[in-house]
Amino acid sequence: MILYYQKIKQYINDYLSGVLNISNFEYEVQLKQFAQQYNLSMDNIKNLEHNFSLTKIDFIPHINKVRRIIKVYKKHDIIPFFLKCKLLKNIDLFPLIFELKIDGMMIVINYNNGVLESAITRGNLYSGENMLDIVKHIIPNNISIIDRLELRCEIFMSTITYNKYFANKFNSARHAMLSIVSNKKSSIEDYLKLNILVHDIDQNIKNIFLKQQTDIMCFLNKINLSYVPYVIVNNENDLNNFNIDLIDDKSILHDGYVVKINNLRLQNLLYESYSNEYRYSVAIKEIISFDSVVKNVIFQIGKENKIIPIIEIDLIKYGNLKCNNLSMYSMNFFLNERINIGSKIVVFFNGIFVYGYNNTNHEQYNGDLICPLCFHSFVIREKHGICENALCKNTIISIIKAFSKNIGINRMGTNTIEALCKMNIINEPEDILNTSVILEKYNQQLEQKNIKNFKKNIIYFCNTINLYIKKIKIYDCLFLMGVSRISYEKIKLICTNYKSNIMSFNFDNIKILNKLQINNLNLFFNNDKNKKRFLDLVNNFCN
Numbered sequence: 001m002i003l004y005y006q007k008i009k010q011y012i013n014d015y016l017s018g019v020l021n022i023s024n025f026e027y028e029v030q031l032k033q034f035a036q037q038y039n040l041s042m043d044n045i046k047n048l049e050h051n052f053s054l055t056k057i058d059f060i061p062h063i064n065k066v067r068r069i070i071k072v073y074k075k076h077d078i079i080p081f082f083l084k085c086k087l088l089k090n091i092d093l094f095p096l097i098f099e100l101k102i103d104g105m106m107i108v109i110n111y112n113n114g115v116l117e118s119a120i121t122r123g124n125l126y127s128g129e130n131m132l133d134i135v136k137h138i139i140p141n142n143i144s145i146i147d148r149l150e151l152r153c154e155i156f157m158s159t160i161t162y163n164k165y166f167a168n169k170f171n172s173a174r175h176a177m178l179s180i181v182s183n184k185k186s187s188i189e190d191y192l193k194l195n196i197l198v199h200d201i202d203q204n205i206k207n208i209f210l211k212q213q214t215d216i217m218c219f220l221n222k223i224n225l226s227y228v229p230y231v232i233v234n235n236e237n238d239l240n241n242f243n244i245d246l247i248d249d250k251s252i253l254h255d256g257y258v259v260k261i262n263n264l265r266l267q268n269l270l271y272e273s274y275s276n277e278y279r280y281s282v283a284i285k286e287i288i289s290f291d292s293v294v295k296n297v298i299f300q301i302g303k304e305n306k307i308i309p310i311i312e313i314d315l316i317k318y319g320n321l322k323c324n325n326l327s328m329y330s331m332n333f334f335l336n337e338r339i340n341i342g343s344k345i346v347v348f349f350n351g352i353f354v355y356g357y358n359n360t361n362h363e364q365y366n367g368d369l370i371c372p373l374c375f376h377s378f379v380i381r382e383k384h385g386i387c388e389n390a391l392c393k394n395t396i397i398s399i400i401k402a403f404s405k406n407i408g409i410n411r412m413g414t415n416t417i418e419a420l421c422k423m424n425i426i427n428e429p430e431d432i433l434n435t436s437v438i439l440e441k442y443n444q445q446l447e448q449k450n451i452k453n454f455k456k457n458i459i460y461f462c463n464t465i466n467l468y469i470k471k472i473k474i475y476d477c478l479f480l481m482g483v484s485r486i487s488y489e490k491i492k493l494i495c496t497n498y499k500s501n502i503m504s505f506n507f508d509n510i511k512i513l514n515k516l517q518i519n520n521l522n523l524f525f526n527n528d529k530n531k532k533r534f535l536d537l538v539n540n541f542c543n
């Protein structure tokens, strides 16, 4: 036990002396893990902490909750992004302010009656670590303004300082900055190697004194504070020609740029209409892009059984990343991007994020839409690709999911259904009703039994089906056939009011169906196999 105490003592010592380079929050989490691992109470550990002369800096609350800046990835998304706010329709958004997105650490600085009061890291948006002891050496401690002023700033190290003092010790200027602010042994000389630039002030002050974002730069200048480097973009033409080099201060490490609406009245409309993010400013991530050509389009089954288009391109390598195919997320996205075989596209790399879009105006995709499971063609319904082949596994999964939802099996069932279909335990939708066969087949497949809770889920699922089986109606049987474009409610209606028509496969006179639905029913039941499936089901399960 003494050994454990010594370990924790060392751990706390490392943390307080800055050897351990983690945030307060991470420290608390680690400490709890320690306590669990060595079976100590948190009180024991807190007592140890108090034995040290140094005291830990606590999280302190922000006056206003810190909001996030929304990221977009393409320059041409900026205007549509702002116009999503209905209030801004028909309003000229220009000029826009393009600012450097400094790769440092965000910090919120508060002055009260002109006196520097607090400097808090972003933390968890509601509270952060107090950085006052560091920040007071870098920016003015007194300014000539009454009442309160909240500044959102970036603390960073210039690449000039980095190259001069830290290039042999740290990988980047950002690492060097983080080391200085987190090391409790850092000196005032170290702090003076850091810079702070302001990138926004709180909305109240703006509305009282200022009309435009550019006024903020003048205002800050008067009180001896500096704004991040920026340029003004006046119209759509300037926007198209914008290049980060136009604002790039070569001594500042950046990872993109931030675009803000200059007009503070418009900013305020956007600020007040949403609560969690700064809607008047958009961060554009700097990304590495490659030109490429679409070689082929294939389709895969994604979550929720929707068909996901994948485009194949020549292999691109960037750092550790390799890429020769890109997910297009959904049929809707894919069709909107107008990607076709042979399309010239731009592929973006951004960390682990890979993204491709069409940079010229091609026709919408006109190749085959082939279901990856059954190789039948599929249709696009409500912007999703859906296979309508009644015997396609994809279709079967969809039908069973819809059916189980209708009879009240909760979401726990969907994974079970998919697994049962993939294990070939269920091959047709109506197999779901033969629960004894499901359990028997499952017990034969030994290798699947290690899936956590799977057996429990199957038994639960089968029990729920069994409860329903005594109440099964003709409309349930018809629904399980999966005739496309007819809802459960409509099927209920026709089976109640046109029972004889249904049982004799005579659909033409069912007035509540439209032509397409009648046509689909006729097509489906022209196949004698399907007739037999349906009649067997009715005879087996309905009285």
Ligand SMILES: [Zn+2]
Pocket: 371, 372, 373, 374, 375, 376, 387, 388, 389, 392, 393, 394, 395
């Ligand atoms: Zn299919």
